[in-house]
Structures are given as C-alpha cells and as structure tokens.
Amino acid sequence: MTAEKVAIAREKLKAARDRQKMYADPRRRSVTFNVGDCVYLKVSTWKEVIRFGKRGKLGPRYIGPFPINEILNDQTVVLDLPLELAGIHNTFNVCYLRKCKVDDETKILPIKDLKVDLSNKLVEEPIRVVDRKVTKLRNKDIPMVLVEWKHILGSNLTWKQKS
Structure with missing residues (x-):
C-alpha cells in the first residue's frame, strides 16, 4: 500500500473509533466505593454454576x-x-457491583432469614384475602383474589388467579 492509502485507512479507523466512543461514553458510569459501603452483587453471569432461587428470566440479578x-x-x-457463598471467590470487579442505596439497615433482608423449600423456591405464607374481582376477557371470566402475604419487612399485597 502506498503512504496515501495508509493515511486514508488511519483516518477511517479514527473516525470509526470516535463514533463508537461517542455511543459508548453515555452508558459508562464512574462509581467509587469506600471500605464499609454495602453493595449488591450481580449474579446473572453465574446462572449455569449457581442458582439463586428461580431459573431463567425470573432468577435474581443481584x-x-x-x-x-x-x-x-x-x-x-x-x-x-x-x-x-463460601464457594465463591470474594474479589470482584466493580462492574459486577451496584451501590446499596438503603440508608436504614433494618430494611435490608438477610439471606439467612429467607425460607426456601427443597426446590429452591421462596416460601411465603398468606395472611388473608383482602379483595375479590372478576377479570373479563373476550370469551371467559377469570376470578381473582387480592392476597396479603406475610413478609419479614411487612405485608405485601398481590393479585392471584383463584383456583
């Protein structure tokens, strides 16, 4: 190649690099951590090695x-x-961490307080049925109930299909 073609190729590479940098920079986040800060750990990359509760899309990400x-x-x-988590090495890159934004330590739910059954599903106990309604679709009616669940951090309400 001649010197002129090399210079043109370098300019095109620089233009492509600058364009990619322009798209990538807004997504980058600069996070600084201090000793003693609490962080969440990303586990979606460990789906095949360790399962934390559910499989696939519904598995916890952090x-x-x-x-x-x-x-x-x-x-x-x-x-x-x-x-x-003794089988996991305790050194991580900051890209696998998220800062914990909870100021009150009482709102943090410890792993040991969660009740998990043999199939690694979270066990929650219903307290009472709060409300009932019927959801109408084109061809059928679906009876629904609003259930209050017993939870460590307080009650939790969800709509469930009546079976």
Missing part, C-alpha cells in the same frame, strides 16, 4: 447487600461474603 472489606485498586474490590 444479591446482597454485602459490605466491602478492602479496595485493591479502582477496579477491584474484596467483599465480606456469608458462609452460604
């Missing part, structure tokens, strides 16, 4: 919160993981 023990550099953090 678990935690976990306190930060040590900051190795601006991209690497050491977490204080519980014994249930």
Whole structure:
C-alpha cells in the first residue's frame, strides 16, 4: 500500500473509533466505593454454576447487600461474603457491583432469614384475602383474589388467579 492509502485507512479507523466512543461514553458510569459501603452483587453471569432461587428470566440479578472489606485498586474490590457463598471467590470487579442505596439497615433482608423449600423456591405464607374481582376477557371470566402475604419487612399485597 502506498503512504496515501495508509493515511486514508488511519483516518477511517479514527473516525470509526470516535463514533463508537461517542455511543459508548453515555452508558459508562464512574462509581467509587469506600471500605464499609454495602453493595449488591450481580449474579446473572453465574446462572449455569449457581442458582439463586428461580431459573431463567425470573432468577435474581443481584444479591446482597454485602459490605466491602478492602479496595485493591479502582477496579477491584474484596467483599465480606456469608458462609452460604463460601464457594465463591470474594474479589470482584466493580462492574459486577451496584451501590446499596438503603440508608436504614433494618430494611435490608438477610439471606439467612429467607425460607426456601427443597426446590429452591421462596416460601411465603398468606395472611388473608383482602379483595375479590372478576377479570373479563373476550370469551371467559377469570376470578381473582387480592392476597396479603406475610413478609419479614411487612405485608405485601398481590393479585392471584383463584383456583
């Protein structure tokens, strides 16, 4: 190739690089963590290795919160993981972490307080039926009930199809 063709190719590569950077920069987030901060840990990449409750789309994306023990550099953090997660290395890149925005520690639900059955499904107990209604579709009517569930952080209301 001649020097002129090389220069044109470099200009095209620089233009493509600048265009990609323009699209990528707004999505980047700069997050700084301190020792003692609580963070959520992304687990969607571990779907095949460890399952946290449900499979597939309904599986949890983040678990935690976990306190930060040590900051190795601006991209690497050491977490204080519980014994249930002893098989996982405790050093993570910051891209797998989300800052915990809960100020009140009483609103954080510990993993050990969750009741899980043998098929790794969360066990919740209904307290009472609050309301009833009928949802009308084109060809059929579906009876629905509003159920109040017993939960550690307070009651939770959901509509369920009456069976």
